[in-house]
Every structure is written in structure tokens, then in C-alpha cells.
Amino acid sequence: xxxxxxxxxxxxxxxxxxxxxxxxxxxxxxxxxxxxxxxxxxxxxxxxxxxxxxxxxxxxxxxxxxxxxxxxxxxxxxxxxxxxxxxxxxxxxxxxxxxxxxxxxxxxxxxxxxxxxxxxxxxxxxxxxxxxxxxxxxxxx
Numbered sequence: 001x002x003x004x005x006x007x008x009x010x011x012x013x014x015x016x017x018x019x020x021x022x023x024x025x026x027x028x029x030x031x032x033x034x035x036x037x038x039x040x041x042x043x044x045x046x047x048x049x050x051x052x053x054x055x056x057x058x059x060x061x062x063x064x065x066x067x068x069x070x071x072x073x074x075x076x077x078x079x080x081x082x083x084x085x086x087x088x089x090x091x092x093x094x095x096x097x098x099x100x101x102x103x104x105x106x107x108x109x110x111x112x113x114x115x116x117x118x119x120x121x122x123x124x125x126x127x128x129x130x131x132x133x134x135x136x137x138x139x140x141x
Contacts, residue, residue: 032097033077040122049110050123052101057117058092066112066121073101073109073121 033054040049056064056077065076079094103123110122 032095033099035099047124047126050125052121052123054099054119054121055117056114056119059114059117059119061114064114064119066109066119068103068109071103071105071107073103073123075099075101075119075121 033056035052035054038051038053040051042048052073052075054075059077059079063077063079065074065078067074067076075098077095077097079096081094104125106128107123107125110124112119112121114120
């Protein structure tokens with residue numbers, strides 16, 4: 001049985017990587033940590049921004065890592081166990097996570113801030129310059 005993909009059209013050339021990215025995204029379904037994505041309107045000439053906010057209560061700045069790898073924003077959290085403790089009840093586990101967001105071409109990370117247990121990462125997509133390129137046609141005799 002052959003599988004039909006959204007990029008199977010012969011008119012869509014060079015979209016193999018995008019198809020693989022969509023497959024990878026559909027398999028990632030872990031809901032931890034919860035997050036919001038919001039649009040921040042453009043003001044006084046600055047372009048529109050996006051803000052991703054993750055609930056990372058219990059993580060310090062040293063236990064969080066925000067990086068870009070190719071066209072992905074990767075946010076990791078690693079907590080280490082705090083030595084030997086005698087818990088009567090343990091409802092908060094030291095849990096590691098990795099949350100990945102695929103970025104469109106041209107997206108840039110402006111910065112990240114940790115405040116009140118929320119990690120905010122600001123993104124911007126500058127307006128691309130509209131470009132028309134004339135292709136010369138060669139004629140062979």
C-alpha cells in the first residue's frame with residue numbers, strides 16, 4: 001500500500017525536508033511543560049513579534065537551556081536530585097524536558113526571560129524583501 005502525502009504533487013519541488021519535519025512534529029505529543037504562544041502587535045515601526053511562554057516552576061536559570069538548531073527552537077530543562085532527602089510525600093518530581101518548536105525561514109530569537117516560574121522566549125520575523133529575478137533563456141542553434 002502506498003502512502004499519499006500532502007507534498008506528493010509534482011508541482012511541489014524540494015519540500016522533502018518539510019514533509020519529514022511535519023512527521024516528526026506529529027509524533028511529539030508530550031504535554032509537559034505546558035506553554036502559550038501569543039502574538040504581540042507591531043508598534044512604532046517594529047515588526048510583529050511572537051512570544052512563547054513555558055510554565056517551568058521549580059527550574060532555575062542554570063537548569064534551563066534555550067538554543068536554536070537548524071530551523072528549530074529547542075528548550076530543555078534538567079533538574080538534578082537534591083541529595084538524600086527523607087520525603088513523607090513526594091508530589092513534585094525532578095523532571096527533565098525538551099520542547100521543540102519548528103521555526104519558519106527568517107524567524108529570529110530576540111531573547112529569553114525567566115520570571116515567576118514562566119520562561120518567555122520572544123521571536124521576530126522581519127518582513128522579507130520582495131524580490132523578482134529575471135531568468136534569461138538561452139537558445140542553442
